[in-house]
Amino acid sequence: MPAGAVAAHLNRKARWRPAEIVFWLAIPALIFALPSRALLINEILLAGLFALSLDLVLGYAGIVSLGQAAFFGVGAYGAGILANAGIGEPILGLVIASLIAGVLGLVTAPLLLRGSDLTRLMVTLGISLLLGEVANANPWATGGTDGLSIAVKPVLGLFPIDFNGQRNAALYSLVVLFILFALARRLVQSPFGLSVHALKENRLRSGALGISAAARFVTIYAIAATYAGAAGALVAQTTGLVSLDVFDFHRSADVLLMLIIGGVGYLYGGLIGAAFFIALRDGVSSATPEYWEFWIGLPLVVLVLVGRERIGAFFARAVATGGASLIPGAPP
């Protein structure tokens, strides 16, 4: 065993691969090249961030959650209320709203420690629906069924991101997404991230190595909640409107589908899946505006019946000739 082999092996995923660099450079290029599509790109980026937050919960902590929308909604309404209350600087509003969502995650995580898969499903769903009702019952704060319109000041006082500054909005979202992504990337490769992965792989053995499942779990759930809150806050700030559907079951279901489409557990899945899902949705719904859901449901059913791993493996092999190993931590 040559010297340094162990270290090299342990650190093999740390450096950014060429494919990743290309990926992240391509996005701003796309924004500048297609300014008329900035709104759509922004939507994809933020859906991707939301899906990334779910990846942390599902792909790394192993929880099937149907209530990630709870944190998304809190972030959205939080940013909206803050902006209308006088905190117009978007970055400040973003940070505060995300932290509020994170605190909610911190508080609700212990509820998920006991119980079965179904219990967790129900509790996560229940919390998001609960918050929806709270939002509905307090129209003085949330605008109720009319929704909340927000006006934010230009980012850093320089870059307006309202409907006149859609390109800026997309770039703003991209910068935030990238920063959060990079942090998440380091997180999953850190000792903490390794321990969370280990807990998902073999809980018993992890305990036998001295890892306390509860503390790790609560931490990653809270981090994921912060990310979801950030996504919600950005949606509020860049689209100028928050409505009650942010807490809907549909939101949680859609983001789950996006993540599944793109692949769970390697961080890029949420982004890829968001792009696919939204492209599919826009394409299909312009063809059949009333029945587009059917064309989402059918592939999903087929996907599950055929076997997600098999399809995932198929794509992995297909891409392998083009360099699947370039994606850090790609599923086997």
Place this chain on the structure above:
Amino acid sequence: MLTILFDGVAYGMLLFVLACGLSVTLGLMNFVNLAHGAFAMAGGYAASALMTRYGVPFLVTLPAAFALSAALGVVLERTLYRRLYRASHLDQVLFTIGLVFMAMPIANYFLGDQPQPVRVPAFLSGRYEFLGIGVGVYRLFIIAVCGAIAGGLQAFLIGTRFGAQLRAAVDDQRVASGLGIDVDRLFAITFALGCGLAGLGGALAADVVGGVDPSFPIKFMVSFLIVVAIGGSNGILGALLGALLLGVLDVAGKYYVPSIGAFIIYAVMVVTLIIRPQGLFSRGGGR
């Protein structure tokens, strides 16, 4: 106030019939079927179509709704569901969500997006005052029918051989099949039964909720899941008590504090699951 209790009990009984199939499916097959509401919707649509297009009397549409939904359940179980019994819960959730995403547009396409009514016949409408309680005749009918079903199910479970086999299989599947019980057939029949009951419930519920429309599966999915979560998935009694609790709370909540909407239900569910993850009325530990 007793009227509210009465209405709540009626709603609860309805929820019981709708949700007990889900409870048994979960308890027996450990299968998370989020598409359960689609079978209820099918039953509701069947009843509506039979009445409005073919003039079938209301009372006849009820068993017809049961039969249709049960048949649909058999077909889907044999072809699709059974492949996923051993799948992860995530896969089951995704699969059944996919089914719901398919079922709703199908309903929309063939039956339109307007709520389809199931008109209650004259002899079942109206209200009477009885000892200070406002008794709606239809609600009384619902309580009677659902109560009979609950009683019948319990008798079936306790009194028949099939029922005994079912209880054994819920308790421990491997042991049951080791005893020679055909677990496969058990699943199929039980699943069909649960779907049939859902369909019957859908037909009964149509008038109470203002008609059957394509969003039925999603609107009520949460209610079903709450019944199962609160009541536990160990049997009929748990589902019944859970449903009654939910029904009364929902009706009372909406009456006394209308702005709160469904908040109470969700809050009760979350609190219940925190304190007793296996449900309020179940016997054993969580799964």
Place this chain on the structure above:
Amino acid sequence: MSAPALETRGLARRFGGLVATDEVSLRLEEGARHALIGPNGAGKTTLVNLLTGTLRPSAGQVLLEGVDVTGLASHARVRRGLARTFQINQLFANLTPAESLCLAVGERLGYGRRFLPAAGRDPEVVSEVEDLIARFSLGDVMDLKTRTLAYGKQRLLEIALALACRPRVLLLDEPAAGVPEDERADILAALAALPADVTIMLIEHDMDLVFSFARRISVLVAGRVLMEGEPKEVAADPRVREVYLGEGKDA
């Protein structure tokens, strides 16, 4: 006299009407090489689970270096120096041996809370991992996913993981079980090379291994300690012979 490394007092565990562990009192001094033997179903693994905290006792206490740990969760006991291997491998199927050991060492050093630096950057961790890999002959498989390893190698990794915790007390649950003949030597060598100041309790069915390794043996039958003594005494005791008659094992 300093406290024994591992001690139980009247430890008992009941499952309904079944008594799995019945008033077991053990004392292991520091550096002990203690074996626990008994027929199948005697409750050996149950006892290990009670010691590690995976199971709560119905009665009695567990003391680690004189401290009562009966109320502590398993991961807390690990932090106090108690490690175990599992009878059936409990490994991280999709991690490589190097990664698994890196995790174990990192956790021991308290790095589990570190969010930002990559796991493999710390030279102290890396050198310990390299050392463990060398000692357990895992060099040629250290970068392969654990699930692809041969059973014998997996078993070695199982022991290596426990040692990565630098335990004061180590519980080995049938380390040689199921290992093919040609891979056994590695296991036996690894056991022989365990540090002298670590207190070891070994559960085994393989009597050759037991008698070559242990300095004291406890015999567990139906949850109770039948007798305890040096290997010669145990081998000669008629009650032990009777218990093992029909087992087909050489005693």
